[in-house]
Amino acid sequence: MNFKKLSIALLTLVLVMTLSFTVLAEEVELRIYHVNDVHSRVEEDDYAGSMGYAKMETLIKQGRKEKENVMFLDAGDTFHGQTIANINEGEAISHILDLMDLDALTLGNHDFNYGQDRLKELAQMSNFPFLAANLSRKDGEEIPYTQDYIIKEYNGVKVGVFGLATPETSYKTHPKNVEGLVFNNPIITANAVVNELESKVDVVIALTHLGISEGSKYTSKMVAEEVPGIDLIVDGHSHNVIEGGMMVNDTMIVMAGEYSKYLGYVDLTIENGEVSNIDANLIPREDTKNVEKDYIISTVVDRINRANQAITSQVVGRTAVELNGARGSVRTGETNLGNLITDAMRAKLDTDAAITNGGGIRASIDQGEITQGEVITVLPFGNTAMAIKLSGADLKAALEHGVSKYPATEGLFPQVSGIKFTFDGDAEAGNRVQQVWVGGEKLDPDAVYTVATNDFMKAGGDGYTMFKEAPIVKEAGGLEEVLMDYIAANSPVAPETEARILIK
Incomplete structure (x- = not known):
């Protein structure tokens, strides 16, 4: 070898x-x-x-x-x-x-x-x-x-x-x-x-x-x-x-x-x-x-969940229809849940109009009983509702800002009450809003309107800087509480989309 x-x-x-x-x-x-x-x-x-x-x-x-x-x-x-x-x-x-x-x-x-x-x-x-x-x-x-x-x-x-x-x-x-x-x-x-x-x-x-x-x-x-x-x-x-x-x-x-x-x-x-x-x-x-x-x-x-159930399971009212709070919907157009929330804000604060950011609406609610937990899930941020004074010019500027990112699904998109407006989604940002009505009448840029909103937007959140210096007329507590009270008082609720926001 x-x-x-x-x-x-x-x-x-x-x-x-x-x-x-x-x-x-x-x-x-x-x-x-x-x-x-x-x-x-x-x-x-x-x-x-x-x-x-x-x-x-x-x-x-x-x-x-x-x-x-x-x-x-x-x-x-x-x-x-x-x-x-x-x-x-x-x-x-x-x-x-x-x-x-x-x-x-x-x-x-x-x-x-x-x-x-x-x-x-x-x-x-x-x-x-x-x-x-x-x-x-x-x-x-x-x-x-x-x-x-x-x-x-x-x-x-x-x-x-x-x-x-x-x-x-x-x-x-x-x-x-x-x-x-x-x-x-x-x-x-x-x-x-x-x-x-x-x-x-x-x-x-x-x-x-x-x-x-x-x-x-x-x-x-x-x-x-x-x-x-x-x-x-x-x-x-x-x-x-x-x-x-x-x-x-x-x-x-x-x-x-x-x-x-x-x-x-x-x-x-x-x-x-x-x-x-x-x-x-x-x-x-x-x-x-x-x-x-x-x-x-x-x-x-x-x-x-068992520890939380005593709070979340309480029924506050009923809805006869599904309430649409889907992210892709509330950030790009009018929804019936956006209308319900802003109607509740406007009624509570007795204002000419109401505006809230679509990004603050975080969930939908099924037809039937509405529990406290579901409302908290829809409005989870603990924001407070408040009424401010805005000129017609600033209100229009707010709507312009709200639709400035459309069609992107951005949280600044506005949900409104007491307002109807049209905008051109293809126009240059800052020049999109065409017509605005408040309380059924054409917006007057020199008039002063009372507007219900939330403290996040009042502080300039989502870029609503035109709200920062607006005087506060009154406050109404938590936004989720405002909505629960409104549902309880008007149950069963059945909000619809009403062409408050028209996209051309």
Whole structure:
């Protein structure tokens, strides 16, 4: 036997096996589950199309069994929106997401709805970080409830995740909730953070609440176009369903719709410190019919609901028709629920007209009994109703502003009472409103009208700056209370659309 040849053959085999093992060792797979704009749609809901957190947890747990490396991210608008969250100001959501082992959350505009003090408390009680690298204070002080980024390691691969909050937060929550804060340019911020991370990590992920809406000044698509070095953007805010992800330059953008209708996941392959493959997927609610709900999450949700039931189950009246509060409807045209709400405001405050922002209407109500919980779900922000004095010119300017983003589904779109107006949706913004009537008569730009609105808009929210200096005539308490009182007094209600808003 030629031992020299045998030794060389064995050495060659060992080297090949070693090299093969080295290549395999340098290839790491990472799965990233993601959600956005859940708006506390915690439970499975046929009407809203939500799968709920319990089914999501089952899917994520299954993924953690199948995959060695799994991350779970939330792109914001998480703590507010439904009664289960609003009654305890987000604490229930924090607890549930802790049980689901959330890795990080970026702050959405509605996550500020309880104010900064409460946001600080939520950050302290949560075991996951709140990310917002472009958020700072005017006085230069540190923000106690956010951090710029996190770094996590998976089989030797370092992954950096940084957050970006939409600058629209300055007017898409109540202005008092963001006093003293600065929402810096997300593109400039992203460049700076990526430059800092590139020497520290192998994979860069931006967890953003920017959206891809044409009505937004800053979008995640702009970040991908102008900031090299981001492998993945997990986005929210515009509620888009991005099937298979969207490649912009070398960056993949993903978004999973809204209201827990989808659970997104992205599979990354990292070789020699570089992303060699990226695959984006969505699991729609209709594909989860046979998925069992996670026992722990279901039990926690049931206990929270039982504690809240004494409040939410009280019947305030009935509706003879379905009340349309769908996002795509209240932000682009007149709806019967928008009419009901503004009629209630105008009746309560005895004004010439009423105007409320479509973005403040967050759900529909089925025909039949109306419970207190349903009204709170429709009007979850705790806004107060108030009457102000406006000149006819300012009232028209408000309507112009309200339709300025049409046909984009923006929350500033107005729902009105005591007003009828026509506008040209194809005309240049600022010159769209054609005719306006108040109380059945043509608007007089020099006349002074009393207008019922909410405190969010009065403070300039959603960009209604013409309301800021308007004198307040009187206030009427919570908007949800105003609506409940009106329903109780006029039950059964049966509002219709009445051509209050005509689009030409």
